[in-house]
Amino acid sequence: MTTTNPSADIVDALSAPGQDSLSASRLTFTREGKLVIDGVDVSLPVGSFGAVIGPNGAGKSTLLQLLVGTLPADSGAVLFDGDDLLAMKRRDRARLVALSEQHGDGDTGLLVTDVVLLGRTPHIPRWASEGPADRRVVADALTAVGMTEFSNRPFDTLSGGERQRVQLARALAQEPRLLLLDEPTNHLDVRAQLSLLSLVRAQTAAGLTALAALHDLNIAAAYADSVIVLKAGAVVAAGPAASVLTGDLISDVYGVRADVLEHPRTGRPLIAFDTT
Numbered sequence: 001m002t003t004t005n006p007s008a009d010i011v012d013a014l015s016a017p018g019q020d021s022l023s024a025s026r027l028t029f030t031r032e033g034k035l036v037i038d039g040v041d042v043s044l045p046v047g048s049f050g051a052v053i054g055p056n057g058a059g060k061s062t063l064l065q066l067l068v069g070t071l072p073a074d075s076g077a078v079l080f081d082g083d084d085l086l087a088m089k090r091r092d093r094a095r096l097v098a099l100s101e102q103h104g105d106g107d108t109g110l111l112v113t114d115v116v117l118l119g120r121t122p123h124i125p126r127w128a129s130e131g132p133a134d135r136r137v138v139a140d141a142l143t144a145v146g147m148t149e150f151s152n153r154p155f156d157t158l159s160g161g162e163r164q165r166v167q168l169a170r171a172l173a174q175e176p177r178l179l180l181l182d183e184p185t186n187h188l189d190v191r192a193q194l195s196l197l198s199l200v201r202a203q204t205a206a207g208l209t210a211l212a213a214l215h216d217l218n219i220a221a222a223y224a225d226s227v228i229v230l231k232a233g234a235v236v237a238a239g240p241a242a243s244v245l246t247g248d249l250i251s252d253v254y255g256v257r258a259d260v261l262e263h264p265r266t267g268r269p270l271i272a273f274d275t276t
């Protein structure tokens with residue numbers, strides 16, 4: 001394919017068939033004597049959107065923290081574009097991978113714009129201050145999540161959903177190539193959920209690779225290219241949403257009954273829970 005856009009060239013090169021952007025193998029993590037992550041593999045092609053689902057306590061947040069290196073795996077490897085992510089210096093890794101967490105940045109006393117600016121830390125030389133380009137990235141990230149008008153509000157005064165959007169802006173300001181999201185929509189109203197996930201999907205179309213821990217199976221089915229199902233720290237299924245999200249799997253993993261239908265327009269799975 002001929003193109004005049006150098007970044008498109010890079011995405012094309014990285015998207016060679018069979019090449020994974022993220023490839024984690026046999027990750028294991030024990031906490032207080034309990035095996036929390038049990039030999040988990042994760043494989044995501046460049047520019048794809050993956051979802052990690054599973055019941056409370058299944059290990060979703062822990063897995064994301066192992067992938068980004070904020071928790072040390074007992075064993076296993078995490079490769080990103082073939083490089084050993086966990087062996088990198090923290091600062092180098094932070095230029096590649098961002099994790100947007102559920103409960104980050106509690107009582108910081110920081111303004112919204114300063115919270116987002118923290119995402120620029122790995123890009124700003126040590127002992128230097130942010131420059132106009134960093135401030136532009138921060139402003140763009142706040143615009144992308146619809147939070148520009150909140151720029152000068154103390155972060156602590158925001159609602160849960162507003163904080164969540166600022167957390168995403170911070171992660172976007174990091175300009176990662178791999179974006180990990182821990183329950184990014186749990187405080188959001190339905191419009192804000194769809195808007196946030198559409199934003200992530202648009203970024204993946206531009207070459208970002210994303211992996212989100214999600215509770216809402218219909219949201220996972222609607223947006224994710226692939227789904228990883230965790231149960232008690234182990235992967236019980238992984239693959240395209242349409243093949244993974246079956247009534248039997250939902251019954252086995254969550255202990256609830258559901259009919260899995262087909263969305264009339266997208267063809268993606270639609271899960272109708274049995275509430276009778």
Ligand SMILES: Nc1ncnc2c1ncn2[C@@H]1O[C@H](COP(=O)(O)OP(=O)(O)OP(=O)(O)O)[C@@H](O)[C@H]1O
Nearest residue numbers: 031032036054055056057058059060061062063213
């Ligand atoms: N700081 C901690 N100390 C002790 N145990 C912990 C800690 N954090 C998590 N755990 C335990 O590790 C296991 C996995 O937790 P994790 O938060 O990864 O699950 P999760 O799938 O993200 O859950 P949820 O859907 O409820 O957010 C759980 O049994 C949890 O109780």
